[in-house]
Amino acid sequence: MENKTKKQIALNFQILFEAAPGLFLILKPDAPHFTILGASNAYLKATMTERGNIIGHGLFKVFPDNPDDHTATGTSNLRKSLESVLKNKIANKMAIQKYDIQRPKSEGGEFEERHWSPLNSPVLNEKNEVEYIIHRVEDVTEFVLLKQSSAREIELFKIETDEKLKNLNKQLFENVKQLESVNKELESFSYSVSHDLRAPLRAIDGYARILEEDYGKILDEEGNRLLEAVQYNAKKMGNLIDDLLSFSRLGKKELAKTNLNMNELFEGALYELNKSITHNARVKIEKLHPAKGDYGLINQVVVNLLSNAIKYSSKVKEPLVEISSEKTDSELIYLIKDNGAGFDMRYANKLFGVFQRLHTMDEFEGTGVGLAIVKRIMTKHGGKVTAEGERDKGAIFKFSLPIK
Secondary structure, three states: OHHHHHHHHHHHHHHHHHHOOOEEEEEOOOOOOOEEEEEOHHHHHHHOOOHHHHOOOEHHHHOOOOOOOOOOOHHHHHHHHHHHHHHHOOOEEOOOEEOOEEOOHHHOOOEEOOEEEEEEEEEEOOOOOEEEEEEEEEEOHHHHHHHHHHHHHHHHHHHHHHHHHHHHHHHHHHHHHHHHHHHHHHHHHHHHHHHHHHHHHHHHHHHHHHHHHHHOOOOOHHHHHHHHHHHHHHHHHHHHHHHHHHHHHHOOOOOOEEEEOHHHHHHHHHHHHHHHOOOOOEEEEOOOOOEEEEHHHHHHHHHHHHHHHHHHOOOOOOOEEEEEEEEOOOEEEEEEEEOOOOOOHHHHHHOOOOOOOOOOOOOOOOOOOHHHHHHHHHHHOOOEEEEEEOOOOOEEEEEEEEOO
């Protein structure tokens, strides 16, 4: 009765083992054969074998290497791992192995690529001897093939990126050459403006002065008025040439950044404007945050915006210009506010374009280049300039400089 109970328990354990969801083999420690003593149903299914065909046979006889794969190392690596378990009597975790499985002869007998994650563990008896070896594997074929496929796709992608990058670099090189050519043409144009246009302009102004000096008393009132118009427009043309040259040269000028005392810049600009133009604007300058930038260029920004504010507020009864500053985490903002003519916000995008004017020359003089110069200087500094206004209610111009 007792023997029958033991037999029943052994049978129950065998049923439980074979039904286990994992992929298991029980191996006899009879190196070099490592005879298969038991196999789980999941293992049989994964390896496309039948229990009767593998039990009692040596592991490597049942599962040989793929003869068509001359780089196969599955059997040699597994044998080393099993021998290590026998010697050291501790489990041996193997790296992922490529170990192809042969399909049944009824299905052609070809080898099918497989990848496994194996663990070999000893079962020790009371004498601390290896009684059995449990060979457990996990089929990771799908994961490995997917990884290999992704790696191939990445490699192909890299090749296509490299090719596209080469084409982009080639295109960039050609664009740079074109840009250099355009810059040379612009330099030639600047030279032409500076010399070829100034010569006839000086002649016009010179002849007009001669006429005024020698024939001013002979000419009637209309004649003198026309002569003044010639001189005025010659001067205006000269100012326009100066502004255009300043605008074109900004692109070539390298920045020489230094610490800037913005109060000194605005006060200095106001002092120079007071000497060169007559106005009755009251200018209030608050304590301003110091900044960092190219002294000459930022001074040009200050002069242009301050003179604009004074000019466009000149026709109100009590013109007022207010200068202030603000600081954020990333930038310093300077505000120039006036109570003058203002502008229609629908046309604000035109303010900073070359020759773009929102007021006629009869209302306010100017070349239409000053604000374009301001914008270009701000762009070179990594900053920006904006404007807000309302017709006949003044305007606020803001320019910002990055803190870093």
